[in-house]
Every structure is written in C-alpha cells, then in structure tokens.
Amino acid sequence: PDVDNAVEAAKAAFQRGAPWRQMDALSRGRLLHKLADLLERDRVILATLETMDTGKPFLQAYFIDLEGCIKTLRYYAGWADKIQGRTIPVDENFVCFTRHEPMGVCGAITPWNFPLLMLVWKMAPALCCGNTLVIKPAEQTPLTSLYIGSLIKEVGFPPGVVNIVPGYGPTAGAAISTHHSIDKIAFTGSTKVGKLIKEAASKSNLKRVTLELGGKNPCIVCADADLDLAVECAHQGVFFNQGQCCTAASRVFVEEQIYPEFVKRSVEYAKKRLVGDPFDARTEQGPQIDQKQFDKILELIESGKKEGAKLECGGLAIEDRGLFIKPTVFSEVTDNMRIAKEEIFGPVQPIMKFKSIEEVIRRANSTEYGLTAAVFTKNLDRALTLASALQSGTVWINCYNALYAQAPFGGFKMSGNGREL
Amino acid sequence: MKKQDSDSNPAPVLPVLPEPLRSLKIKYTKIFINNEWHDSVSGKKFEVFNPANEEKICEVEEGDKADVDKAVKAARKAFELGSPWRTMDASERGRLLNKLADLVERDRLILATMEAIDGGKLFSTAYLMDLGACIKTLRYCAGWADKIHGRTVPMDGNFFTFTRHEPIGVCGQIIPWNFPLVMFIWKIAPALCCGNTVVVKPAEQTPLTALYMGSLIKEAGFPPGVVNIVPGFGPTAGAAISHHMDVDKVAFTGSTEVGKLIKEAAGKSNLKRVTLELGGKSPNIIFADADLDSAVEFAHIGLFYHQGQCCIAGSRIFVEEPIYDEFVRRSIERAKKYTLGNPLLPGVQQGPQIDKEQFQKILELIESGKKEGAKLECGGGAWGDKGYFIQPTVFSNVTDDMRIAKEEIFGPVQQIMKFKTIDEVIKRANNTTYGLAAAVFTKDIDKALTFAAALQAGTVWVNCYSAMSAQCPFGGFKMSGNGREM
Numbered sequence: 001p002d003v004d005n006a007v008e009a010a011k012a013a014f015q016r017g018a019p020w021r022q023m024d025a026l027s028r029g030r031l032l033h034k035l036a037d038l039l040e041r042d043r044v045i046l047a048t049l050e051t052m053d054t055g056k057p058f059l060q061a062y063f064i065d066l067e068g069c070i071k072t073l074r075y076y077a078g079w080a081d082k083i084q085g086r087t088i089p090v091d092e093n094f095v096c097f098t099r100h101e102p103m104g105v106c107g108a109i110t111p112w113n114f115p116l117l118m119l120v121w122k123m124a125p126a127l128c129c130g131n132t133l134v135i136k137p138a139e140q141t142p143l144t145s146l147y148i149g150s151l152i153k154e155v156g157f158p159p160g161v162v163n164i165v166p167g168y169g170p171t172a173g174a175a176i177s178t179h180h181s182i183d184k185i186a187f188t189g190s191t192k193v194g195k196l197i198k199e200a201a202s203k204s205n206l207k208r209v210t211l212e213l214g215g216k217n218p219c220i221v222c223a224d225a226d227l228d229l230a231v232e233c234a235h236q237g238v239f240f241n242q243g244q245c246c247t248a249a250s251r252v253f254v255e256e257q258i259y260p261e262f263v264k265r266s267v268e269y270a271k272k273r274l275v276g277d278p279f280d281a282r283t284e285q286g287p288q289i290d291q292k293q294f295d296k297i298l299e300l301i302e303s304g305k306k307e308g309a310k311l312e313c314g315g316l317a318i319e320d321r322g323l324f325i326k327p328t329v330f331s332e333v334t335d336n337m338r339i340a341k342e343e344i345f346g347p348v349q350p351i352m353k354f355k356s357i358e359e360v361i362r363r364a365n366s367t368e369y370g371l372t373a374a375v376f377t378k379n380l381d382r383a384l385t386l387a388s389a390l391q392s393g394t395v396w397i398n399c400y401n402a403l404y405a406q407a408p409f410g411g412f413k414m415s416g417n418g419r420e421l
Numbered sequence: 422m423k424k425q426d427s428d429s430n431p432a433p434v435l436p437v438l439p440e441p442l443r444s445l446k447i448k449y450t451k452i453f454i455n456n457e458w459h460d461s462v463s464g465k466k467f468e469v470f471n472p473a474n475e476e477k478i479c480e481v482e483e484g485d486k487a488d489v490d491k492a493v494k495a496a497r498k499a500f501e502l503g504s505p506w507r508t509m510d511a512s513e514r515g516r517l518l519n520k521l522a523d524l525v526e527r528d529r530l531i532l533a534t535m536e537a538i539d540g541g542k543l544f545s546t547a548y549l550m551d552l553g554a555c556i557k558t559l560r561y562c563a564g565w566a567d568k569i570h571g572r573t574v575p576m577d578g579n580f581f582t583f584t585r586h587e588p589i590g591v592c593g594q595i596i597p598w599n600f601p602l603v604m605f606i607w608k609i610a611p612a613l614c615c616g617n618t619v620v621v622k623p624a625e626q627t628p629l630t631a632l633y634m635g636s637l638i639k640e641a642g643f644p645p646g647v648v649n650i651v652p653g654f655g656p657t658a659g660a661a662i663s664h665h666m667d668v669d670k671v672a673f674t675g676s677t678e679v680g681k682l683i684k685e686a687a688g689k690s691n692l693k694r695v696t697l698e699l700g701g702k703s704p705n706i707i708f709a710d711a712d713l714d715s716a717v718e719f720a721h722i723g724l725f726y727h728q729g730q731c732c733i734a735g736s737r738i739f740v741e742e743p744i745y746d747e748f749v750r751r752s753i754e755r756a757k758k759y760t761l762g763n764p765l766l767p768g769v770q771q772g773p774q775i776d777k778e779q780f781q782k783i784l785e786l787i788e789s790g791k792k793e794g795a796k797l798e799c800g801g802g803a804w805g806d807k808g809y810f811i812q813p814t815v816f817s818n819v820t821d822d823m824r825i826a827k828e829e830i831f832g833p834v835q836q837i838m839k840f841k842t843i844d845e846v847i848k849r850a851n852n853t854t855y856g857l858a859a860a861v862f863t864k865d866i867d868k869a870l871t872f873a874a875a876l877q878a879g880t881v882w883v884n885c886y887s888a889m890s891a892q893c894p895f896g897g898f899k900m901s902g903n904g905r906e907m
Contacts, residue, residue: 025892026557026560026561026891026892029560029564030560033519071512074512074515074516075512075567077564078515078563078564078565078566078567078568079564079568080564081561081564081891081892082561082564082565082568082892095870095873384581405512405567406511406512406567406568
C-alpha cells in the first residue's frame with residue numbers, strides 16, 4: 001500500500017499540465033544543479049551516514065562515492081534541455097518529426113553496495129528527461145536515500161516527482177515490479193533477483209526494464225604488461241569496497257611467464273591491506289554488509305580450499321571483530337572451481353594461469369556474465385583485439401574501475417539489460 | 422510554433438525588476454589580455470558616449486593591430502598542447518562556464534545598468550531580457566562541454582577508427598552594438614565550451630559590458646589567455662583579426678557590408694573558418710484568418726523592439742488584402758502609445774538610436790519613403806533636442822520597389838504592404854538577398870507548414886515573432902549569414 005500511495009503521487013506529478021510537465025527543460029536542469037550544490041554542502045553528513053550504514057571506509061565514501069554523485073548530477077543537469085528529436089524527410093507531402101518524451105512513472109530499486117551513488121545513477125537521468133520516480137532503497141542501507149529526500153524538497157522539486165519507499169525486496173520491491181501504473185523499472189542487484197523482476201514486469205504490464213546485475217569479471221594480465229601497474233589495478237579491482245562491486249576483478253588470468261611473480265606481489269599487497277574501523281583514516285577495508293553475505297563469502301572460501309586451490313593468504317574471518325574478512329588470495333585456480341564461476345562479492349582474489357591469447361579469450365568469455373573486463377599489455381594490437389573479442393559491456397585497458405558520468409555503463413548477457421549513464 | 426497552454430511555467434523565470442544603479446562607476450576601460458589589463462600599444466584612447474544625451478561616459482584604450490597581435494599570441498599560448506586549458510577535463514570547462522553564469526547573476530544589476538547607458542537600451546529590457554538570455558546561454562553551453570561526442574566507425578579493413586571533435590584553436594570574434602552583452606556571450610560560450618581560446622573585439626560604440634566581463638572571467642578562474650578582449654575600431658582592430666595569419670576562425674555579427682569584407686580578408690590571408698550573422702529584411706506575413714490582435718502586437722514588437730535595431734526586425738509586413746485597413750489602423754494606434762526618453766527611467770518605452778551615423782541614415786530612409794510615395798501614417802522625424810531619438814514611424818501603401826522595402830533600416834520604421842495570394846506573397850517575401858528570419862500568422866495548419874518550407878529564411882516563426890532560446894540554432898540564408906550560432 002505504501003508503494004501504491006507513492007505511485008499515485010508520482011502519477012499525479014506526471015499529469016499533463018502538472019508543474020513538472022510544464023517546466024522548461026532548462027529549469028529541470030537548474031534543479032538538478034541545485035541538488036548537486038546541496039550534496040556538496042552536506043557532503044560530510046552524507047559520507048558519514050553512508051559509512052555508518054554500509055561499513056565502507058569514510059574517506060572512500062567522501063572522495064569517491066560523493067564525488068561520483070555530484071558529478072553525475074551536474075552531468076545530467078546539462079543534458080536536460082538537449083534531448084532532441086529529429087525532423088525526417090518522409091515520402092510524400094508530410095511533415096514528420098520525432099519527440100523524445102519522458103516515459104512516466106519509473107520504479108527504481110537500488111542496491112546496498114553504493115547506496116547513494118546508485119540512487120543518483122537512477123534519479124539523475126530519469127529526472128533529466130522529465131520522468132517521476134518511486135524509489136526503493138536496499139533494506140540494509142536506506143539512510144542516505146532518505147536524506148536525499150529532504151534535499152529534493154529543499155531544492156524545490158514539485159511534490160510527487162521523487163518518492164522514496166524503504167522496505168524489503170519480496171514486499172516493496174515486488175510491489176513495484178508488478179505494479180500496473182509503473183511505466184518502467186530500473187534495478188541494480190543480483191542476477192537472481194534481476195530475473196524475477198523481468199518476469200514480473202512481463203506478467204504485469206510489460207513495463208520497460210533495465211537491469212544492472214552481477215559480474216565475474218576477467219582481468220587479463222599479459223607478460224608484456226607493466227607488472228606493478230597490473231598488480232595494483234588487479235588488487236584494487238577485486239578488493240575495492242570490500243569486494244562488493246559488480247565490477248570486481250574476480251578472475252585474474254595471468255600469462256604463464258609472469259605468473260609466479262604476479263602472485264607473489266599480489267599476496268604482498270593483500271597482506272598489507274589494512275582492515276579496520278571505517279572511520280579510521282588509515283583503513284582500506286571495512287566489514288562486509290551483513291551476516292548473510294559474510295556467511296556466503298566464507299562458504300565460498302571453504303569451497304576454494306576443498307576444491308584444491310592454493311590458499312596464499314587470508315582465508316578466514318577476523319575474530320571478535322564483527323563481519324570482517326581477511327583479504328584472501330587463491331592461486332592455482334582452475335575454471336571449474338566454484339570460486340572461478342560464482343560471484344563471491346567479498347575480498348577474495350582467484351588468480352589463474354594462461355598460455356595463449358586465443359585460450360584466454362575463450363576462457364574469459366565462458367560465463368553467463370559479461371559486465372566488465374580488463375587487459376594489461378603494452379601491445380596495441382593485442383589491446384584492440386581483446387577489446388572487441390571480450391564479451392563485456394566495458395573493457396578497461398591498463399586501468400581498472402575507470403567510471404565516469406560521461407561514459408555509458410552496462411552488461412552483456414546476464415550481467416544486465418540496457419545501459420546507464 | 423507557440424503551443425497551447427504553454428504559458429504557465431512554475432519555475433521562476435522573470436525576477437523582480439530593481440531600480441538601475443544611481444551612479445555607476447566604470448572600472449574596466451583597458452585591454453584585457455592574459456587576465457591582465459593593458460594600455461594600448463599606441464597610447465591612444467577613444468571616447469564612449471551615452472546615446473540618450475550624447476554625453477561622454479568615459480575613455481577606453483583603443484586597440485589596434487599591435488594589441489591584436491599581443492592578444493593572439495596570448496590566446497595561442499593558452500591553446501598549446503599541455504596547457505592548463507588543453508588538459509582541463511571537459512566537465513571542468515563546463516563548471517567554469519556555470520561559475521561565470523553565477524557571477525553574471527550576482528552582478529546582473531551592474532551589467533544591466535551599464536548596458537542601458539552604453540547602448541541606449543531600455544533598462545527593464547536589459548535587466549530582464551538581455552541579462553536573462555546571457556545567463557541561460559552560459560548555462561546551456563556549460564552543459565554541452567563534456568557531451569561533444571565523436572564516433573567509432575566500422576570502416577573496411579582491419580582498422581580501429583574513431584573521430585574526435587577537437588577545438589578549432591584561436592577564434593577571433595567581432596561583436597555588434599545592438600545586443601553587446603548577449604552577442605558577446607553567444608560568441609564566447611560555445612567557443613569556450615568546446616575548448617577554444619578567443620580574441621574578442623567589442624563594438625566601439627559599446628565596449629563597456631564586454632570589458633566588465635573580463636573581470637568576471639578572471640574571477641571565475643579561466644586560465645590566462647583563454648579570453649582576451651581588445652576594444653577598438655573595425656578598420657583597424659577588426660581588420661587585424663580578420664587578416665591575422667594565426668587566427669583559426671573568425672565569427673562576426675554585424676552588417677552584410679562588413680561581413681563581405683571579413684570573408685574576403687579570411688580568404689586572402691590564411692583561409693580561416695568564417696561564420697557570419699548579418700542583416701535582414703525579414704518578412705512578416707499576416708493572413709486574414711490570423712488572430713488579428715495577436716498579429717498586430719507581435720508585428721509591432723517584432724519591428725520596434727530595441728528601437729528597431731535588430732537583425733531579425735520584421736521590417737516588411739505583408740497583410741492579406743481583406744484585413745489590410747484594419748491591420749494598419751491598429752498598428753498606428755499601437756505605435757502612437759509610446760513614451761520616448763531616458764532608457765533608465767521606468768515608464769519609458771523607447772530609447773535612442775545608437776549614434777549619429779545610424780540616426781542620420783534612418784532619417785534619410787524615412788525621407789525616401791515620403792518621396793517615393795509611401796503613406797506616412799505617424800511619426801516620420803526626430804524627437805527631442807538631445808540624444809538620437811526618432812519617433813515611432815509607420816508607413817502604409819508601401820510597394821516592393823521603394824527603398825524602405827528593400828534596404829535594412831535598423832530603426833523604428835514599420836512598413837506595411839498588401840498581398841492577395843499565397844504564391845504571390847511567397848515570391849515577394851523571398852525576393853531579397855537577405856534571409857535571416859520570417860513569420861506567418863494564420864490558424865490554418867497547412868498554410869503554416871507550407872510557409873515554413875517555402876520561405877527562404879533561417880528561422881520561420883508561426884503565430885509568434887522573435888521567439889529565441891538558448892537551445893535553438895540561429896542563422897541566415899543567403900546574404901544574411903554563413904553558418905549557425907547556438
């Protein structure tokens with residue numbers, strides 16, 4: 001029923017003749033800019049809330065999450081009055097033109113790994129184009145989303161344009177995906193739930209669906225790579241945000257010749273990684289989000305040990321300290337092991353060996369996922385070959401997690417439908 | 422076209438009109454290069470006048486070729502690969518433009534007062550319309566900065582191919598005196614958005630607001646050399662720009678006569694790219710089925726706005742025979758309602774023309790109208806004993822061969838002609854070397870769309886006039902210009 005109320009409000013705000021529909025596109029953009037200004041003003045509050053709610057290190061929340069939010073809002077503020085249709089010279093004596101119109105009431109279901117950033121990724125483009133929203137933040141992390149509600153009101157968005165309903169997936173989330181008055185749903189989360197959402201959308205009113213789901217992203221390190229750069233990027237690529245990234249570099253393929261050295265340096269990095277209180281400025285890794293995730297990660301670590309991977313470091317929880325897991329590195333991983341196939345979403349780095357480019361392309365692509373991939377090499381031909389051969393939405397060359405408001409993002413295959421940004 | 426029910430816009434659009442500043446101090450009168458203020462190399466200065474009372478406002482450093490050379494050098498350096506401006510994130514360029522918009526908003530009253538005094542523009546118009554357009558244009562272009570996309574191209578063969586949209590380089594920009602600040606912003610905003618550096622020469626009649634912008638550009642944080650402003654005269658400073666071998670593009674707004682000189686100079690020197698926004702003799706076509714009150718009002722504002730000194734002035738009004746007499750009658754009534762005077766005062770609806778040269782040219786054309794047999798309905802001469810004021814003037818029974826029907830007057834002189842059929846008026850409307858704008862008033866959708874296609878004009882307005890916005894491209898056909906702005 002709360003979702004129903006929110007949808008009614010969003011529908012009313014979207015009526016022809018309502019303030020939000022009548023507003024100049026430029027003014028919509030101004031409102032988004034002002035929202036960015038308020039996020040800048042309340043940056044410390046929001047970063048603190050985010051850290052408390054998610055366990056991510058405060059400095060990361062402040063410098064990475066909040067930075068991404070502010071820049072994304074400003075990027076979309078600029079697009080608002082540039083959404084152009086076309087005039088088309090059709091046969092015969094007609095005037096033909098296309099208009100790009102807002103879809104209507106959009107449902108958005110956001111995850112707990114980057115609560116505020118994912119909210120902004122959903123909100124900013126939708127509002128930029130003139131839609132209204134009903135948002136359900138993750139039940140683990142609703143706080144920053146609700147705070148944004150107060151800022152949205154302060155900025156002056158008309159009532160009903162943005163509505164936020166905290167709650168659980170099977171109840172509030174399902175209410176959104178099955179709702180007959182919602183025109184589109186955007187979901188970021190696990191592939192398992194993504195499938196349920198697409199099913200629900202079809203069963204109800206064929207609402208449009210975009211999904212940002214999981215990944216088991218290959219990170220391919222060739223012998224001619226800058227080894228230090230590759231080790232560092234691969235490390236950050238998998239351990240960032242306690243391993244809780246859809247873009248996590250959770251299958252590291254290293255060319256045979258440099259394999260032992262790569263593993264050695266990766267272990268050094270993992271051992272140095274400081275785990276602790278997210279509010280401590282030295283901390284690089286905080287706790288996992290909840291008991292369920294914690295248990296699942298430890299279970300997958302056990303499977304790695306059982307199935308014969310070599311545990312190089314870590315491999316267990318940090319005693320008496322809540323939901324903290326030691327940065328873990330496995331070497332001698334083979335493609336059939338669970339840790340090589342399933343998304344772990346924790347601080348666990350599986351490192352595999354490869355001989356040839358053709359082989360690694362085949363192995364990298366043999367997954368239902370296809371979100372991102374990375375290649376480390378100095379050879380231009382190899383880089384460009386892999387960029388087209390890899391079945392991934394984003395391919396990074398000699399870098400990792402390079403994500404910017406200006407570039408589109410999304411997955412191939414079961415990593416998602418459609419693109420954000 | 423104007424949409425139904427599009428008048429209610431809840432987002433705040435027009436601010437409350439304040440009073441103009443009482444004693445405005447002109448702080449910036451020098452040449453702006455590398456974020457610094459320079460005297461002219463020659464030591465010369467020129468005088469700037471208030472056209473409402475012909476009094477001198479101040480003196481400004483007079484830039485010439487040597488100063489343009491300095492400015493171009495600074496702009497070239499700021500454009501070097503590896504310079505702060507070239508290595509800046511595109512989104513950061515957008516931030517700077519937005520900051521500049523914030524500063525213009527902060528100093529809106531200063532700029533509007535200055536523009537009114539320097540340009541003879543009504544203060545209320547300067548504050549609400551000119552400054553409003555400046556701020557919106559800056560914000561619009563700020564948004565584009567990080568969205569200038571190239572493409573990847575699937576060409577034949579095993580190649581990886583992509584296009585990059587790169588800034589042109591050092592852009593020379595020559596600004597007119599009718600909308601000094603708006604035209605300044607229309608030139609610098611897109612240029613800076615794309616990463617170019619600029620050398621701007623504001624009109625000698627109206628350099629003050631451009632120079633003030635120099636101070637805001639420095640305050641906003643643009644790197645030195647990105648924007649340079651050289652006040653001076655056309656034949657000296659302007660020509661130095663259009664002939665310069667190290668300027669990559671010149672953009673000019675002004676008369677067709679000078680536009681031709683600029684394009685010629687560009688060809689003779691280094692084939693610099695050229696965009697021109699020139700004059701117009703725009704036709705405004707009123708059908709018998711039009712909403713007559715609306716048509717009269719739009720036609721009136723369309724001509725008389727800013728004392729008739731608009732490139733888009735609807736200076737040939739074709740009225741369908743059956744409603745001709747009524748249209749003329751209502752137009753005269755409307756024109757007679759004017760109070761002329763000091764543009765800073767509330768209650769004044771028309772200010773002075775910009776200078777003596779324009780003033781004399783307009784009076785001369787009015788005389789030609791009388792001589793060639795047009796019917797003078799009202800006005801027809803100068804007004805007041807000080808300042809370049811001309812009475813709002815309406816001519817009816819104008820025929821196409823009269824000078825007032827062919828030449829751009831750029832003054833408060835409205836020509837009303839009669840027509841019978843659609844084909845006839847299309848021919849007559851297009852029978853000019855100009856082609857900047859046009860309008861048609863009718864309730865018939867077929868007529869409207871026919872004219873939109875048939876008229877040889879860059880912009881065609883249907884049931885409205887002068888509808889312009891930061892988001893729309895603008896420019897002329899034929900000799901009204903090359904290329905598009907916005």
